Amino acid sequence: MTKLIFASKNKGKIHEFREFLSPFGVEVISLNDLDNVPEIDENGLTFSDNATIKAKIIAAAYQLPVVADDSGLSVDALNGAPGVHSARYAGDHDDLANNKKLLTELANVEKENRTATFHTVIVGLKPTGEKIEADGAVTGSILFKGQGTDGFGYDPLFYYEPLHRSFAELTATEKNNISHRGNALRKFMTLFKDWWED
Ligand SMILES: O=P(O)(O)OP(=O)(O)OP(=O)(O)OC[C@H]1O[C@@H](n2cnc3c(O)ncnc32)[C@H](O)[C@@H]1O
Numbered sequence: 001m002t003k004l005i006f007a008s009k010n011k012g013k014i015h016e017f018r019e020f021l022s023p024f025g026v027e028v029i030s031l032n033d034l035d036n037v038p039e040i041d042e043n044g045l046t047f048s049d050n051a052t053i054k055a056k057i058i059a060a061a062y063q064l065p066v067v068a069d070d071s072g073l074s075v076d077a078l079n080g081a082p083g084v085h086s087a088r089y090a091g092d093h094d095d096l097a098n099n100k101k102l103l104t105e106l107a108n109v110e111k112e113n114r115t116a117t118f119h120t121v122i123v124g125l126k127p128t129g130e131k132i133e134a135d136g137a138v139t140g141s142i143l144f145k146g147q148g149t150d151g152f153g154y155d156p157l158f159y160y161e162p163l164h165r166s167f168a169e170l171t172a173t174e175k176n177n178i179s180h181r182g183n184a185l186r187k188f189m190t191l192f193k194d195w196w197e198d
């Protein structure tokens, strides 16, 4: 069984990673399973920068190969906000407050102009510096009020037209099949074996 450190504290992401990687025989150890986890200042300008920052700090701290995910929501009517600032959009890392702020910002925006894209960048980094990277995206639109109780973050507000449901109304497997994270993970896995065994 391959064990990897996933440099995240986000329970929703960790669940989706475990769900995606279990058929590959990969066991995911998250930052919530480790002691003395260093502070990570996600001050990069891009998802790629931030995923790399997370991976570097954790690979250096534990001297093990690490995989990190940085993601966020870009809303067209808000010129791409909250983007890389998605986690702390409303100040603290608080999903409910973030969703509330998003609805307030979009209060006067009509249905057809509420398009948005979720982005994910996944970085794999070894303590030796060998790095792989993959990105993924999915487009949908922002609802006028939350729908569904699964998922995390902005999922209740993100409506995915092809399935006629919000992301919070999908199971983890359904979401992985079409999501930004699932799309990034599928690309990532095409690079993974060579990187891991190198
Ligand atoms: O940095 P880690 O510890 O991985 O966890 P985080 O929650 O801080 O994650 P990010 O820095 O990548 O910030 C991403 C933000 O976007 C939200 N987000 C990311 N992926 C999402 C998804 O699949 N569905 C809904 N919201 C998502 C998430 O809730 C955060 O507010």
Ligand SMILES: [Mg+2]
Residues within 6 Å of the ligand: 042, 087
């Ligand atoms: Mg974060």
